[in-house]
Amino acid sequence: MRSFPARLFLLLWIGVPSVFGTNVTIAESPQPPKVLRDGWSIELVAAEPDLVTPVACCLDSRGRLLVIESHTHFPPEDYPGPKTDRIHAFADTDSDGTLDQQSLFYEGGRATMGLVLLADDWIVVATRSDVARLRDEDGDGVADRREVLLRLETKAEYPHNGLAGVAVGPDGYLYVGQGENFGEPYELTAADGSQQVGGGEGGNIFRLRPDGSDLQRVATGFWNPFGMCFDSRGRLWTVGNDPDAMPPCRLLHVVPSGDYGFQFRFGRAGTHPLQAWNGELPGTLPYAAGTGEAPCAVLPVGDRLWVTSWGDNRIESYQLSPRGASWSSRTEVVVQGDTNFRPVGMAQAADGSIYFTDWVRRDYAVHQTGRLWRLVPPDRSQAFESSIAAKTHREHRADALRSSESVSQLIAALDHPDPFIAQAAIAALADSDRLGSLTLQNVPSDLGRSRLLAAWRWRSMCDPQSVQPSRRDALIHAALSTHGEQTRLVAVRWAAELQQPQWLEAFETLLQDDDLTPRLFSACVAGITHVRDETAPRGVRDPAREKLLDEIASDASRSAAIRALAVQMLPAESKEPTDDELGSWIRSDSEGKLARESIRLLADRSSQSAVEVLQSVMTDSDVPSDRRADAVAALAAGGRTEILLPAGIDQDRMPAEVQTELERVNASAESVTGETRPAAEDIQAWMQLVGSGGNADAGRRVFMRAGCQSCHTHSGRGAATGPELTSLAGQNRQRVLESILKPSREIGPLYTPWKILTVDGDVLNGLKTPTPGVGGKLAFQGTDGKRFEIALEDIQFHSMSDQSIMPEGLEKTISINELRDLLAFLTPQP
Known part of the structure; x- marks a missing residue:
């Protein structure tokens, strides 16, 4: 046991002998992070050598702060030990509000991640491979009894993508988070023998009774639900990391049977067409807010949720705003540190103080440094009182639906525009004995049918024995045979998850449909490569998918519409089809879609051979004028501010559409800026100039050469740095104009x-x-x-920053006519 004055660590010395018997160099005065909330102050409670590489923390019934000290998270070869993790107890022995005594509560376990207090003084501890409960039976302050509640059997061994987050719900159940586990097959077995099995579906949240019985799956589709909590209104919240190429990390409102979109079987990048991250696919749910990098804990504090961001060196705050039967929020920073501030766990004491652990370094490997901090509010009584938003009418409706036995009511709710209302109906149907009597014909709408199929899929995931393969296959076949995009998307995703060759023919049949939407086309192609090649892409690019797209694009027996979709989805880095092949398709396409996508791909490639093909198209009098004008814009997209025609080519003899595009590209900066135009703040004056009219085809060319697609995607091509803009179709033109003139006014x-x-x-x-x-x-x-x-x-x-990444002043770099055309392209009216 060790006692220490509260602020001893503010005057640390160099070369203190560590608890491991070696010297550790410590800064004389660890720099505290900046507290950005008025009136709050920060104190350093503990640091190395007394506490190193701390993870989660919680308060026990005696008011002691229990802190996990990791020694097994990638220990270096020369790490002096100990060989297992520890849990320290920090106590306030004189009741002055300061933790003044440290003792060892428990030693044992590997890859220890989570802590939570049960109602009967048991302490639940989650390691990568099991969840156990600890208890101090003889009252000496040290845990002397351990009972395993849950075991994870799998080949994966990575420390923090197995079992981790733990929370106790108002229903008395213990909730446990499981990471993506590298997609490896697993068996999760509770003490009473109840099981959940899986592999590849991504992270999950399970629940079981505190005695280790009645294991159930609660939700899926996470990367790693590392931190979890319940707020005072009974909502379950989790935070977890993001895939390799699909930010942000997420704050999620977790509801029963919720699917939050991610599946490791489709690759770790997060960009696969059969993955969702913000409710993009039918049957999946959106996040409440994007968080900082590597969020580790979430905690209700007053009227907000606080989140630790290990990767962005800060603690964040989220005030909830109602969004249907769920919530949304925006990030506010409460504490901001430098690169040596890595907050992990959080706990709130009875006096309102917030304790949080600090890993200190960016290294994943344990490193014999660590901090424990205390945030003190200006009014401790008010800080502790929870004032989190009460449940909305929509939330109460969702709660009622989850317990409803009215099949007609549930079927009607499947068609609700609020995905959380519909999810409540999915949960109720998936848990109902009456699900077996329902078929897709019982639901009138495409959206409703997709959600009924999602209920069947959930039932099959949680209780595989309850859905016979023949029944499952019949449901998928029926769904693929419908004409609704939503239902077919869920069916393609479910069939691809099964990875059975029998579904290849069904996917290929879908690709014969000339009216296939881009999203469904992409899903089918992804489904074929996943089933046929039995691989998951490691990065954003998928060689197998690109090969199939090239085969489809090159297949002259297919419709131009399908071939155009294939070209649209090929990345600029692809080697096939060749630039010359694209040039031939520009000339031979009788409909125009394939030609347009070929030009866009050449513009993205911007290689010398691509430039030569575009130049030949531009000057070819046998090519339709709109394609030649597109070629001009594509050449300008490569950064050219002037396009010179070859000798012998007279611009005045070119079609008017081509001449206009050449004039716009070759216009001097003076001729553009010389136009009289209103101030950016005068929206109404701008609306009088560009609020109506315009040529959408010409606007598409402006979009291509003005650099818009270096940050934005439209119609399947461009960068994902900024918002995807295809969805602006039908939107209010003034709102889009405002976002161009004042990009920092509202930043997603x-x-x-x-x-x-x-x-x-x-x-x-x-x-x-x-x-x-x-x-x-x-x-x-x-x-x-x-x-x-x-x-x-x-x-x-x-x-x-409060300044958008999109620079102000776009309206000063293009003519008023070009801006009008750009708006006509971005906001076509139905």
Whole structure:
């Protein structure tokens, strides 16, 4: 047992002998992170050598703070030990509100991740491979009894993608989070023998009784639900990491049978067409908010949820705003540290203080440093009182649906536009004995049928024996035979998950449908390659999928519409089809769709051979004029501010559409800026100029050459740095105009940029881009669309910015006519 004054660690000395018997160099005065909430103060409670690499924490019934100290998370070869993890207890022995005594509560276990207190003084501890409960039977302050409640059997061994987060629900159940487990098959067995099995479906949340009985699956589709909590209204919240190429990390409102979209079997990038991250696929649910990188804990504090962000060196706050039967929020930063601040676990004491652990370094390997901090509110009584938002009428309706026995009521709710209302009906039907009597014919709408199919899929996942393969296959076949996109998408996804060759013919049959939507086409192609090649792409690009897309694009027996979709989905880096092949399709396509997509792909490639093909198209009098004009825009998209015609080609003899595009590209900056135009703030004056009219085809060319697609995707091509813009079709033109004139007025949480101050005094701005794993650099995309990296040791400070990554002044770089055309392209009316 060790006693220490509250602020001893504010005056640490160098070379203190560690608890492992070696010297550890410690900074004389650890720099506290900045507290950005008025009136709150911060204190350092403990640090190395007394506490190293801390993870989760919780308070026990005696008011002691229990803290996991990790020694098994990637220990280096020369790590001196101990060989197992520890749990320390920090106590306030004189009731002055300060933790003044440290003792060892428990030693044992590997890859220990989660802690929570049960109602009867048991302490639940989650390691990667099991969940156990600990108890101090003889009252000496040390746990002397351990009972395993849940075991995870699997080949995967990575420390923090197995079992981790734990929380106790208002229903008395213990909720347990499981990470993606590298997609490996697993068996999860509770103490009473109840089981859940799976593999490849991504992270899950399960629940079981505190005695280790009645194991059930609650929700799926996570990367890693590492931190979990219940708020005072009974809602379950979780935070978890993001895939390699699909930010952001997420704060999620978890509801029974919810599918949050991610499946490891389809690759770790998160960009596979059969994966969702924000409710993009039918039957999946959106997140409440994007969070900072590597969120580890979520905790209700007052009227907000607080989240620790290990990767962004901060603690965040989320005030909830109602969104149907769920909630949304935006990030506010409460505490911001430097690159040596890595908050992990959080717990709130009875006096309102917030304790949080600090891993300190970016290294995943244990490293003999660590911190324990205390945040003290200005009014401790008010800080502890929970004032989280009460349940809305929609939430109460969802609760009622989950317990409804009225099949007609549940079927009607399947068609509800609020996905959380519909999910309540899915949960009730999946758990109902009457599900077996329902078929797709019982539901009138495409959306409703897709959700009924989702209920069957959930039943099959949780209780495989209850859905016979013949019944499952009949349901999928029936769904693939419908004409609704939503139902067929769920069916393609379910069939691809099964990875059975029998579904290849059904997928190929769908590809014969000329009216196939881009999303369903992409899902079918992805389903074929997943089943046929039995591989998951490791990155954003999938060689097997690209090969199939090239085969479809090159197949002259297919319709031009289907071939155009294939070209649309090929990345610029693809080698096939060749530039010359694309050039031939531009000339031979009788409908125009294939030609247009071929030109867009050539523009993205921007190689010398692609430029030569585009130049030949531009000057070929046998090519339709709209394609020649597109070729001009494509050439300008490569950064050319002037396009010179070959000798002997007279611009005045070219079609008017081509001449106009050439004139726009070759116009001098003076001729553009010389136009009289209103101030950016005068929206109504701008609306009088560009609020109606315009040529959408010409606007498509403006979009191509004005650099828009260096950040935005439209019709399947472009970058995903900014919002996808195809969905603007039918939107209010004024709202879109406002976002162009004043891009910083409203910034979506996914697209919040960062301001970086370097040690050399440089100030940089950029949007943080995915950097998988642990490295020595952070990556950003600048306002020019180009990616840059900064070494961690070169960063003095970085924080979120209120200035959009989209630069202001686009309206000054193009003519008024071009802006009008651009708006006509972005907001076509039905």
